[in-house]
Amino acid sequence: MKKKLAFIAIVLAICSFKLIDEPNPLLGKWESKTVYKEGPLSILLLFRADGTYDGFANKKTFVNGTYHVSKDTIFIADPICNSKYNGKYKLTIFGERDSVKFDVISDTCKARVAGANGFTFKRVK
Amino acid sequence: MTMKKLGYLIFICAFVSLTAHFGFVEAEPKTTVELGKILFNDPILSSNKKISCASCHKEEFAFADTATLSLGVNDQKGTRNTPSSMNLALQVSFFWDGRAKTLEDQALIPIENPVEMNLPIPVAIKRLQANKFYLNAFKKIFNEEPNRKNLAQALADFQRTLETTDTPFDDWRMNDNQNAVSESAKRGFLLFNGKANCVQCHFGPDFNNIEFRAIGLFDGKKLIDSGRAVVTKKPSDLGKFKIGPLRNIAITAPYMHNGMFNTLREVIDYYNDPDKIVPNPISRDSLLAKPLNLTETEKMDLENFLISLTDKRYLVKN
Numbered sequence: 001m002k003k004k005l006a007f008i009a010i011v012l013a014i015c016s017f018k019l020i021d022e023p024n025p026l027l028g029k030w031e032s033k034t035v036y037k038e039g040p041l042s043i044l045l046l047f048r049a050d051g052t053y054d055g056f057a058n059k060k061t062f063v064n065g066t067y068h069v070s071k072d073t074i075f076i077a078d079p080i081c082n083s084k085y086n087g088k089y090k091l092t093i094f095g096e097r098d099s100v101k102f103d104v105i106s107d108t109c110k111a112r113v114a115g116a117n118g119f120t121f122k123r124v125k
Numbered sequence: 126m127t128m129k130k131l132g133y134l135i136f137i138c139a140f141v142s143l144t145a146h147f148g149f150v151e152a153e154p155k156t157t158v159e160l161g162k163i164l165f166n167d168p169i170l171s172s173n174k175k176i177s178c179a180s181c182h183k184e185e186f187a188f189a190d191t192a193t194l195s196l197g198v199n200d201q202k203g204t205r206n207t208p209s210s211m212n213l214a215l216q217v218s219f220f221w222d223g224r225a226k227t228l229e230d231q232a233l234i235p236i237e238n239p240v241e242m243n244l245p246i247p248v249a250i251k252r253l254q255a256n257k258f259y260l261n262a263f264k265k266i267f268n269e270e271p272n273r274k275n276l277a278q279a280l281a282d283f284q285r286t287l288e289t290t291d292t293p294f295d296d297w298r299m300n301d302n303q304n305a306v307s308e309s310a311k312r313g314f315l316l317f318n319g320k321a322n323c324v325q326c327h328f329g330p331d332f333n334n335i336e337f338r339a340i341g342l343f344d345g346k347k348l349i350d351s352g353r354a355v356v357t358k359k360p361s362d363l364g365k366f367k368i369g370p371l372r373n374i375a376i377t378a379p380y381m382h383n384g385m386f387n388t389l390r391e392v393i394d395y396y397n398d399p400d401k402i403v404p405n406p407i408s409r410d411s412l413l414a415k416p417l418n419l420t421e422t423e424k425m426d427l428e429n430f431l432i433s434l435t436d437k438r439y440l441v442k443n
Contacts, residue, residue: 039214039285046299054298059279059290060330060372061298064318079318080328 013089024049024069025093030121031099072104076116081109089116096125126252152264157275164276169256170249173243174200178235178242178280182210187439193384197241204240206384210234211287211436212331212372221366221382223337223357224311228281233273246273259357289372293440294433306433313430316423321396323427325412332371332434339364341399341409342381348403350383364408375432376439389431394423 026047034041044056047067053076055063065078072093075086087107093100104117154160163294164170165178181195182188188210195207205221213219235241236249251269253259263271294314296305317323328334337353351363366382380386386395397400398416399409409430419427427432 013424036215041215047302055331056295058288059295059299060288061295062330063328064298079324083318 025094025097026067026069026074026091026100029124031124032121043121044117044124074102076112078112082110085109087112087116098125151258154266155281157266157282157326158286159283160266160368161279161281162263163262164279165283169252169259170236170244171198172244175240178210181207185291185439187211187376187436189373189377191378193379194298195241200242201240201243203238205382206379209370209373209377210284212289214285214288215330216333216370217335219365221357222353223367228284229274229277232277232280232284246276250276256400260363289434289436290430291437292372292434293437294430297433300437309426309427310429310433312423313426313428313433316419316427317430320423321411321417321419321427323396326368327371333368337362337365337367338364338410338412339404339408340381340396340404341406341413342366342383342385343408344406346405348383350407352382361408364406371431372434373436373439375435389428390424393427 015083024047025078027049030045030046030047030102032043040058042056044059044060045053045085046056047053051066051068053067054061061077063080065076067074067076067081069075069091072091074091076089077083077086081087083107088105089107090103090105091100092103099120099122101118102116102118104113107113107117132210151163154163165182168174168177168180176198176263181190181197183190190207194202194204195205196202198259209220213228216228217226219225219228220234225231225234233246236244237246250271250273253263253276259271263269264274267275269275273284293305294310296302297311317327326336326338327335339352341364342348343351350361353365353367354360356362371381374380375389378387378389380389380392386392395412397419399406399413400416
């Protein structure tokens with residue numbers, strides 16, 4: 001009986017741990033504003049709960065793909081680079097959890113590294 | 126005719142003449158964009174004063190032309206299809222062969238081109254300086270008389286405003302509005318990124334990347350425009366052209382640098398099996414080495430996806 005109870009307790013502990021696992025901190029829209037060719041450039045990222053994301057440059061869709069987050073790391077793929085290959089970036093979420101910075105850990109896609117590494121985005125409210 | 130009747134006739138003629146004159150007077154521009162728009166539509170920038178930028182870059186067709194080759198002054202034909210003047214703000218090269226690196230550089234080239242507007246820039250500047258309306262407008266906006274630099278800036282600044290951000294496709298992706306595009310267009314988007322592999326070249330905000338590619342429309346016999354190589358003089362650039370942007374593509378037929386395809390379906394059929402249309406191309410990109418084997422439904426889906434890239438202002442009109 002004791003063993004059974006211990007087993008149930010362990011299962012419950014595992015389940016509850018899963019249940020209180022942190023929600024995906026990236027869900028929603030994030031924006032980075034910069035200047036390009038002497039004009040304003042807004043890059044907006046939309047991360048969805050179904051594991052897909054889109055990027056927009058001045059409101060124009062320019063990239064889409066899939067992602068998942070594990071602890072402080074995002075794994076991200078898109079069909080321009082290779083939809084079956086995940087680039088790996090460290091996420092640093094700061095401020096009132098309303099800012100995020102992407103730092104490359106490993107990514108063979110040079111264009112994505114150039115467009116993401118070191119960039120900070122602010123949550124769109 | 127009595128004196129009285131003659132008097133009425135002269136009065137009517139004078140009234141019509143004055144009305145017509147004042148009816149064409151432009152409101153005074155206050156910004157470089159407003160000035161650029163007036164210049165874009167004014168034939169004053171062509172040698173015979175009959176052709177303006179807007180003669181070939183027609184607003185109703187997303188600032189492109191429906192003719193295979195547009196007609197310049199004295200009905201002279203160019204050699205390449207007129208590209209759209211829209212969605213240029215984020216581009217890094219201009220013209221099919223990329224010969225201009227900035228919109229300002231681009232803006233003056235058609236004015237001087239003998240088969241387009243055929244007006245040397247110094248002559249164009251003199252005309253603008255001699256024109257009271259333009260002299261005043263340039264002085265107010267730039268604090269100087271018309272010159273090469275501010276003429277280019279006005280035209281370029283106007284073109285930078287011609288952006289397409291409100292399409293059914295963007296509505297679907299940005300707002301998760303599932304009703305913005307058809308199920309067929311959604312399947313087309315998957316094909317675009319997958320089986321059809323269009324995304325390898327057509328990506329970025331305007332779906333055209335920044336590269337030049339040889340898609341097989343140069344064979345040295347019937348298709349003799351060597352494209353990018355004219356600019357770079359490199360044999361490796363033979364038959365390469367700027368990748369065409371896809372926003373508003375549904376209303377900018379005909380297609381390709383030479384306007385050889387009249388419909389989007391013809392374009393899709395070409396990419397599906399290029400050898401069937403141009404059997405012996407020179408230096409065709411290896412991405413097009415094998416037929417795509419698209420089904421008829423898949424071709425329709427791709428077409429519907431491309432149509433979803435049309436600015437809503439044109440969808441309403443059509």
